[in-house]
Amino acid sequence: MSPMALLKTAWFSIGSNKLRTGLTLLGMIIGVAAVISLMAIGRGSQNFITNRIESLGSALLFVRPMSTGAGMFGGGGDADDLTLDDAYALLDATFAPSVLAVAPEIQTNGQVVAADANTFAQIYGVTHDYLDVRNFEIHNGMFISPAHVTNGSRVAVLGSDVTETLYGARDPVGQTIRLNQRVFTVIGGLESKGGSDDRRVLVPITTAAERLTRQRAGQGRVNVQTITVKAAGADLVDEAMAEVTTLLRLRHRITDEDDFTIANQQDALDTLNETNETFALFLGAIAGISLLVGGIGIMNIMLVSVTERTREIGIRKALGAKRRDIMLQFVTEALFLSIAGGGIGVGIGALLTRIANGRNIAGQNVETVFSSDIALLALGVSAIIGLFFGIYPAARASALHPIEALRHD
């Protein structure tokens, strides 16, 4: 039987019962569309997180204080053990040659009030190096200078969302705002980076400690929440980590357990990627199950079809069809169904992916990435499913004895 005749026969058989074909296709379509869109969501969130982490800057370490002691009721150290002086000490070229820059920060949040608008924002107390270390750029005005930090000046730099909310398109530089009832002068605005980074207000770290968080620390004892350390190069991250650890242990006179933790950006990225891959795999497995169900639908319909068409099979055999011809005919029909279902499913999946991209679903901003390799994979898997679930019914059809098949009514 020529391939052309085979296709024609399959097409004809499938077309002769449109409702049934449609329903069978639906099973495959839903399965494949589910695979495509769920994988797109999985990849999207992976992309999102990777981008977020990479936008922080590169070759970074994050040092944070940690309660020490294993006492059940929190006996031992407290969480305020990391100071501004610790941060500056890390810049020591002798003890920590691999450290390029440090960016200590204090985080709080509060109401930001301008002349005729207000908003809620995350307020960060930072130093001059924060800009470079965390990859921000100034859009207008200037950034917090070392002198601002030393003097505890009441100046603020606004994230792009904050600027937009408070001033619209106007230049915020020189305006006065109130942060938790205290007056600050806006000296600059940040370039947009996307996400929560744009909803920040940056002030000198000393000012934040004195005015915004009720720290009663003496000179230099400003407690910080995070010190971001930038290594001198991507290959020096491990060295920097070791140097920072040694230095802080010395400064804190620690002999046993550290009272701080150091997170490596790459480690964080790896962990998140791992989590994401598990997540994507999980989504894929769920979608795979629906694909399997679609395949079982095909098998079901093929078995019904074989029974219904027993006489036709008998006639074909009497006219000289070999087992192989009958086998091929039914396998082709199953493949037709699965590949057509898969194809439409890919289309619908791509459409759903496009519709969902950037939309707010259940409070989450969904980012989706349609990947052609997943689409091809889904198509391939549907073809394999068609083959797998088509072979058994086809084998049953081809094994029918011509006389018995002809007698069937």
Add this chain to the structure above:
Amino acid sequence: MALIELEQVTKIYRIGMVDVFALNGVSLAIEQGEMTAIMGPSGSGKSTLMNILGCLDVPSSGSYRLEGDEVGSWTDGQLAETRNRRVGFVFQTYNLLPRLTASANVELALLYGRSRNAKQRALQALDSVGLRARAAHRPAQLSGGEQQRVGIARALVKDPVLLLADEPTGNLDSRSSNEIIAMLQRLNRDQGLTVIVVTHEPDIAEHTRRVIQFSDGKVVSDRPVPNPRTAIADRNAQEGSAS
């Protein structure tokens, strides 16, 4: 060498614990160009014989040679190929596929072999049974006689050496029956095609040249028909058809 040579052919079906001899030692030879009727009551083994002659089934024992080839040892594939190339079947119930047009039904026989110009050959075959104009009709749009003619066209399209007709007129009125018999006679007479007709109507048998009578899986009589009647496909001329 005869076209068909059967020697001591038996066919045994096992029904439950009992072996049933559908054919019990049948020996006969049919020459190229014969037109033979096989008669007998139901269950006498004539359908089983047809199935074996048409390579739809193989004997349990004994030997069946078609054009000198021993069929008994063939594989499924070889049997299928023989059905495709050498044998044409005409069924009592026509066995056309209801969803296909007349010409597509005829083409079906050409599907399972290397055939060029399938469409054209199917139309030619329909032309030879006088149904060219009905090529695009589906079986349900055709009369019983027309459907059987499509069946004959389908059997002929591969130029078989043997035409097997199993009760070809069993579902037809007398006029259509006459038409079909006339067609079979014409094929036998004009083209020298070997035709074997299974029937239980003595009237049909009288149109052949040899009648083989079956009973209980055995040949009980095998006689020539001295003066076969000639069927003419016209009701008015039927009276004068006996010669």
